[in-house]
Amino acid sequence: MSRRRTLGTKKKIALLVSAATVAGGGAFVMASTSNAAPTPKSASESTVCLGLATALGNNQKFIADQRANPDAQSEARIANREAVVAEIKRKQEASGCVVGESAQDSQATQPAQPAQPSAPAASAPAASAPASPPAASAPAGNAGGGGAAAGQQVCNGSTVTLSGEGGAPAASSNQFPAGTKLKVTNLDNNKSTTVEVTSVSGSCVLLNNAAFEQVREPGKFLIRRAVIEKVG
Numbered sequence: 001m002s003r004r005r006t007l008g009t010k011k012k013i014a015l016l017v018s019a020a021t022v023a024g025g026g027a028f029v030m031a032s033t034s035n036a037a038p039t040p041k042s043a044s045e046s047t048v049c050l051g052l053a054t055a056l057g058n059n060q061k062f063i064a065d066q067r068a069n070p071d072a073q074s075e076a077r078i079a080n081r082e083a084v085v086a087e088i089k090r091k092q093e094a095s096g097c098v099v100g101e102s103a104q105d106s107q108a109t110q111p112a113q114p115a116q117p118s119a120p121a122a123s124a125p126a127a128s129a130p131a132s133p134p135a136a137s138a139p140a141g142n143a144g145g146g147g148a149a150a151g152q153q154v155c156n157g158s159t160v161t162l163s164g165e166g167g168a169p170a171a172s173s174n175q176f177p178a179g180t181k182l183k184v185t186n187l188d189n190n191k192s193t194t195v196e197v198t199s200v201s202g203s204c205v206l207l208n209n210a211a212f213e214q215v216r217e218p219g220k221f222l223i224r225r226a227v228i229e230k231v232g
Helices: 002-034 047-068 076-096 126-127 209-215
Strands: 152-153 159-160 170-171 181-186 191-200 226-230
Touching: 047 076, 076 159, 159 209, 170 181, 181 209, 191 209
Parallel strands: 170 191
Antiparallel strands: 152 226, 181 191, 181 226
């Protein structure tokens, strides 16, 4: 009788150990699943990622163009744009986007829009009215050169760097025509400069050396927190 009771106790202990092992394994699997990093979003899945991918593509294209057709200022321009590229990649990582994804020439695929329901059949008078094309307009608060009114903030979220060009304070832009006046404020030191666009570049605003010196922080070649306004 004593031997039979001893064997029964051992079996019970073995069953308890097995159950604990299974439970522990299940908890480990659940913990591993909950701690798994989310999959980064692509430009086609997020408007934020699309904007960053477009900005990255524009800057990479600018660098490639400068290397293909270099001049005396190309080296300085490339160095500054590489700093911008590094900043964009940091923003991609912080925003949960695919780091390094770019949209060359700003031709990124727009996120898919839901299909519009079919409109009910119109009455005869309405059907005879000519359909007018929708008016093209820039996003509010971030209008392009032709759509922004004087005093309106533009290029929201853009970083500002210098073009490496000399001369009197001026700017270059891919959104505003020559003659447009822009006010650039560095929020990190509250310094501002108002400059005229004199040439074309691959960014919303690039300041030449003289203009950048008016708003820069010592030793920095990139303004990460800037407010850009169209003033004329």
